[in-house]
Amino acid sequence: MNGLAGAGALARLVLRRDRVVLPIWVTLLSALPASYAAGTRSLLPTAAEREQYARSIGTNPTFRALLGPVFGSDVGALGAWRSLFVLVIVGLASLLTVIRHTRTDEEAGRRELLGATVVGRHAPLGAALGVTFAADLALGALVALWMVAIGTPVTGALALGASWTVAGWLFAASGGLAAQLTERAGAARGIAIAALSGTYLLRAAGDASGPASGVSWLSWVSPIGWLQQVRPYAGERWWPLAAAAALTVAIGAGAFALSARRDLGAGVLAGRPGPAAAAPALRSPLALAWRLHRGLLAGWAAGFAVYGAVLGASAKGVQDMVAGSSQLADLLRRLGGAAAISDAYLAGVISVTSLGAAAYAVQATLRLRTEEAALRAEPVLATAVSRLRWAASHLAFAVAGPAVVLALLGLLAGLAYGLSVGDVSGQAPRVLAGALVQLPAVWVLTGLATALFGLLPRAAWVAWAALAGFLLVGQFGEIFKLDQKLVDVSPFTHVPKLPGAHLTVTPLAWLVAISAVLVAAGLAGLRYRDIR
Incomplete structure (x- = not known):
C-alpha cells in the first residue's frame, strides 16, 4: 500500500x-x-x-x-x-x-x-x-x-x-x-x-x-x-x-x-513504565489534578520568571532609548499611565504579558473538557468523588496558577529593575503589585471558560476566541481609534496601570464578582448536564 x-x-x-x-x-x-x-x-x-x-x-x-x-x-x-x-x-x-x-x-x-x-x-x-x-x-x-x-x-x-x-x-x-x-x-x-x-x-x-x-x-x-x-x-x-x-x-x-x-x-525513545499501584499521594482528586497540571504550571512559571528578569533589566534602558523622542515617550505613557517612562514601560508590558497568564488560565480550565472528552473523568466520577469536587480540583490551578506566574513575573522584574537603579526595596513591591493587579482580569477568562464548559461544552473554544478578541482590542484599540464601548468589553481595560497609576479598587471588585458569577454558572450547569 x-x-x-x-x-x-x-x-x-x-x-x-x-x-x-x-x-x-x-x-x-x-x-x-x-x-x-x-x-x-x-x-x-x-x-x-x-x-x-x-x-x-x-x-x-x-x-x-x-x-x-x-x-x-x-x-x-x-x-x-x-x-x-x-x-x-x-x-x-x-x-x-x-x-x-x-x-x-x-x-x-x-x-x-x-x-x-x-x-x-x-x-x-x-x-x-x-x-x-x-x-x-x-x-x-x-x-x-x-x-x-x-x-x-x-x-x-x-x-x-x-x-x-x-x-x-x-x-x-x-x-x-x-x-x-x-x-x-x-x-x-x-x-x-x-x-x-x-x-x-x-x-x-x-x-x-x-x-x-x-x-x-x-x-x-x-x-x-x-x-x-x-x-x-x-x-x-x-x-x-x-x-x-x-x-x-x-x-x-x-x-x-x-x-x-x-x-x-x-x-523511538522507549517509555518508562510507571508503578503498578498509585502512590498514597494520588488518593484525592486534588492530588490527581496536581499530577496532571504540574508540568504545565512549571513550564509557564519558568517562562514568566525568565521574561520578568529580562523585562526588569531593560526598564532602565528605556529612559535612554526615548531621550529626544517625544512621540515614543507619549506611546509608553499611554500604554502604562501618566507616570515616569520606566513605570509606563513596565506597566504597559506587564499589561500585555498578563494575556499570557490568561492563556494559561484558559488552558488549565479546559483541562476539564479534555479529561471528559478522553473518557478519563468517568472513572473518577464513578467513585465517591462528586462532580463539583472533581471540577474544583482543576479550577484550583486555573485560579492559583495565574497568581503564581504573575507573582514570579512581578517579583523577578522588580528585583532586576531595583538592582539596576539601586533601589530593590522600593521598586520590587511596586512592580510586584503591578503584576498581581492583573489577576481579576485573568480570572474573568477562568470564569468564562468554566461557564462554557458547564453550560455549553461544545462551545468551549469560545474562551480562546474571547482571549484573542481582548488581545486585538488591547493592541489595536488606540491605533485604530476603536469605539470606547468596544474597548471596555475587555476586562484588561479596567485594570489600573501599575506601577505609576493610582490604585482603584472598585473595577477590580467588579471583575472578581463577574468571575465568581461565571464560575458559579458553569458549576451549576455541570451538576445537571450529561457527562460525555
Missing part, C-alpha cells in the same frame, strides 16, 4: 476539526506586522524621527536580544523588526497543530481506528503537515497583503510574508519529528517547544552581544536568526529562506523515516 494512501481524506478531517481554531490564529497573527507598522507611522510621522528611533533601539542590547537588530528605519522595516517575536508564536502554533493531529491522536487511540481503514502508514503525518503548511502559506500571503494595503513596498511585503511562511514550515516539521520520538503527546510538545525556545535564545544571545563581539556567531546557529537576515524593506536577502527551507525538508524527511521504523503507539 502507498504510505500516503488516504492522506487527502485525513487532511479534510483535520480541516474539519480545526475549522475554528485554524482561521483564528492565521487571521489574527497576519494582522500584527501591519498594525505595528501603522502604529509606527502615526507615532513617528517623519523620516528623521524614525531614523532617530532606529538608532536608539539599535544600540540597546536588551532590545537587540528581544527583537533582533534593526536593519532599516522606514515604516515597513520597523514593523518587521517589531514583529520578530511573533515568529516564535507562528512556530508554536504550527508545531502544536502537527502534534495534535499525530501523536495526540495516536495516544488517544484514534490512530488505531483509522489504521483499520485504507490509510497508509505515513498518511496521518502527511495530512497534518500538509494542512499546517497550507495554513502557514495562507498566513504569509495575508501578512504580505496587509503590508501592501498600508502602503509599504511590495518586495519587502513578499519577503516578510515568505519568512513567516518558512518559519511555520520549519517548526511544523520539528513538531512532526518530535511526535515520532516519544509515546506521549506532552513529551512531544516539550521536545518541540524546547527546540523552539533554544533557537530563540541562541539568536538573542548572539544579537545582544553585538557584531563586534566574539559570540555574535550564535545568531547564525539559530534558524530564527537566518530568517531575520531576510531583512524585509532593507535590501532583501532571499538565500536565508532557501537555507531554512532546506532544513525543513531535512527535518521532515527525518520524521517520515522514523515513522516507518517505529511501532504504532510507540516512540
Whole structure:
C-alpha cells in the first residue's frame, strides 16, 4: 500500500476539526506586522524621527536580544523588526497543530481506528503537515497583503510574508519529528517547544552581544536568526529562506523515516513504565489534578520568571532609548499611565504579558473538557468523588496558577529593575503589585471558560476566541481609534496601570464578582448536564 494512501481524506478531517481554531490564529497573527507598522507611522510621522528611533533601539542590547537588530528605519522595516517575536508564536502554533493531529491522536487511540481503514502508514503525518503548511502559506500571503494595503513596498511585503511562511514550515516539521520520538503527546510538545525556545535564545544571545563581539556567531546557529537576515524593506536577502527551507525538508524527511521504523503507539525513545499501584499521594482528586497540571504550571512559571528578569533589566534602558523622542515617550505613557517612562514601560508590558497568564488560565480550565472528552473523568466520577469536587480540583490551578506566574513575573522584574537603579526595596513591591493587579482580569477568562464548559461544552473554544478578541482590542484599540464601548468589553481595560497609576479598587471588585458569577454558572450547569 502507498504510505500516503488516504492522506487527502485525513487532511479534510483535520480541516474539519480545526475549522475554528485554524482561521483564528492565521487571521489574527497576519494582522500584527501591519498594525505595528501603522502604529509606527502615526507615532513617528517623519523620516528623521524614525531614523532617530532606529538608532536608539539599535544600540540597546536588551532590545537587540528581544527583537533582533534593526536593519532599516522606514515604516515597513520597523514593523518587521517589531514583529520578530511573533515568529516564535507562528512556530508554536504550527508545531502544536502537527502534534495534535499525530501523536495526540495516536495516544488517544484514534490512530488505531483509522489504521483499520485504507490509510497508509505515513498518511496521518502527511495530512497534518500538509494542512499546517497550507495554513502557514495562507498566513504569509495575508501578512504580505496587509503590508501592501498600508502602503509599504511590495518586495519587502513578499519577503516578510515568505519568512513567516518558512518559519511555520520549519517548526511544523520539528513538531512532526518530535511526535515520532516519544509515546506521549506532552513529551512531544516539550521536545518541540524546547527546540523552539533554544533557537530563540541562541539568536538573542548572539544579537545582544553585538557584531563586534566574539559570540555574535550564535545568531547564525539559530534558524530564527537566518530568517531575520531576510531583512524585509532593507535590501532583501532571499538565500536565508532557501537555507531554512532546506532544513525543513531535512527535518521532515527525518520524521517520515522514523515513522516507518517505529511501532504504532510507540516512540523511538522507549517509555518508562510507571508503578503498578498509585502512590498514597494520588488518593484525592486534588492530588490527581496536581499530577496532571504540574508540568504545565512549571513550564509557564519558568517562562514568566525568565521574561520578568529580562523585562526588569531593560526598564532602565528605556529612559535612554526615548531621550529626544517625544512621540515614543507619549506611546509608553499611554500604554502604562501618566507616570515616569520606566513605570509606563513596565506597566504597559506587564499589561500585555498578563494575556499570557490568561492563556494559561484558559488552558488549565479546559483541562476539564479534555479529561471528559478522553473518557478519563468517568472513572473518577464513578467513585465517591462528586462532580463539583472533581471540577474544583482543576479550577484550583486555573485560579492559583495565574497568581503564581504573575507573582514570579512581578517579583523577578522588580528585583532586576531595583538592582539596576539601586533601589530593590522600593521598586520590587511596586512592580510586584503591578503584576498581581492583573489577576481579576485573568480570572474573568477562568470564569468564562468554566461557564462554557458547564453550560455549553461544545462551545468551549469560545474562551480562546474571547482571549484573542481582548488581545486585538488591547493592541489595536488606540491605533485604530476603536469605539470606547468596544474597548471596555475587555476586562484588561479596567485594570489600573501599575506601577505609576493610582490604585482603584472598585473595577477590580467588579471583575472578581463577574468571575465568581461565571464560575458559579458553569458549576451549576455541570451538576445537571450529561457527562460525555
